[in-house]
Amino acid sequence: MAFKDLRQFITALEKTGDVVKIKQEVDWDLELGAIGRRAYELSQPAQWFQKIRDYPPEYTIFNGSLGTWRRLSIALGLPPETPIRELYAEYDRREQKPVKPVVVKTGGCKENIRVGDKVDLYQLPTPMLHEGDGGRYLGTWDVVVSKDPETGWSNWGMYRFMIHDKTTLTGYPAPFSHLAMMLSRRYIPKKQPMPIAIAIGCEPLCHMVATAGYGINVDEADYAGALGQAPVELVKCETSDLLVPAHSEIVIEGEIAPDKTAPEGPFGEYPGYRSGQTGGGLLCQVKAITYRTNPIMTVIALGVPPDDSSIAASLTAGLAMKRRLVRHNIPVTDVYVPPEGVTHLIVVGVKKGGADVARQIIEIFTARRAMTSKVIVVDEDVDPFNMAEVLHAFAVKCHPGKGIHVTTFEGRANALTPCYSPEERRKLSGAGVAFDATWPLDWDPNTDVPVKSSFTGTFSKETQEKVIKNWKKYGFK
Ligand SMILES: Cc1cc2nc3c(=O)[nH]c(=O)nc-3n(C[C@H](O)[C@H](O)[C@H](O)COP(=O)(O)O)c2cc1C
Ligand SMILES: [Mn+2]
Missing domain, CATH: 3.40.1670.10 (UbiD C-terminal domain-like)
Structure with a gap:
């Protein structure tokens, strides 16, 4: 990988001036979301919020990992000014070579472990991102891991999750999402809870592949390895056999109930509008929270483009669509x-x-x-x-x-x-x-x-070459 973890990525952004460290205290209740939104809309750097109201300074928030083409280029280990066409081509090349992850014994995300009655979701500085959101969204820029118990397929998807109470979340994996498919095929018929893990603050390419529409039975981790040209290091969860990126800042381990829902949404969604009404979301009982010391929570103040969602999707959807047309x-x-x-x-x-x-x-x-x-x-x-x-x-x-x-x-x-x-x-x-x-x-x-009236459309090769050769002599740069 260009970066082992989120912290190395932020250090790279600091070097190129692509992140602002916000030292002034910021309110988790709407102020942070409004800053993030304005920053996207004015093409500003990513933001690392150092002091969140009600929380000790050890708990910080990072918004906007891939919110510009520059940041996406840096995440891929490329020069920040890489043209979009070249980004597409490089991404295409790298995706041809999946790299399997490796399992390691431990990692940063195990530095602090809270299990069972030690779990309190309010320990984390979860923001209320937009006015009108159904609640405080903890999972926005996340990697949600689930596993097919019959085939061993390990799926990564980015799905929103909202705090319901101290130990439960509600989420909205859409019916077509791989998580919802696994739940309805493998767990609901047996009335069994489905283990999931929500990894937050991973190295950015892990998040990028979690937003991409890979096929059924495809492990997104192999593609994070492809894009980073090195295996992702994974570590086992405390309360299930799921594997999560070992250097995640925060991991929430939980179980989705096969038979219960709870109010979820609305949320300021990726097309740039608030999604509908409060609906019945999947209910996730949290079993453990593990985190690095001084955890950095990644978020996305999602909304009108461009932001991390629309920039990442440009590449991932663009290449997937091209391959589909070729087929x-x-x-x-x-x-x-x-x-x-x-x-x-x-x-x-x-x-x-x-x-x-x-x-x-x-x-x-x-x-x-x-x-x-x-x-x-x-x-x-x-x-x-x-x-x-x-x-x-x-x-x-x-x-x-x-x-x-x-x-x-x-x-x-x-x-x-x-x-x-x-x-x-x-x-x-x-x-x-x-x-x-x-x-x-x-x-x-x-x-x-009709003949196109343009430099290349109307003029002979000879005239074009003459003009190009003399371009600087005319006084142009
Ligand atoms: C910021 C962000 C939030 C998202 N939230 C959701 C969500 O709550 N539910 C959902 O079904 N898809 C959501 N998506 C889209 C999925 O990440 C995307 O469809 C992905 O392919 C899901 O993984 P899967 O194909 O393995 O199901 C979100 C995407 C982004 C970028
Ligand atoms: Mn998938």
């Missing part, structure tokens, strides 16, 4: 998920476009869990990573009558899509649309397709 033989060149579109909007570059390809792409994207609802398809003359070029192509090449392809579906829509009606959200019914910003295939390239 379906779409002549894809690049896929870019602009953070501003919070995975609801995806740009696809193709070698050969046309209405059929555009329609196929939106059908593929909405065939299973339809987390995305909009795609813009562009020809090779447009760089999908350049939103100015994409917007131009959308404005002038997408035919309002013939270039817009809508599909509707039931039972698999993303319930957090703000434009869906309350009823659509309840029924998980939704719609997807492809904006085809490619030229129709039946247009003659020599007579029907």
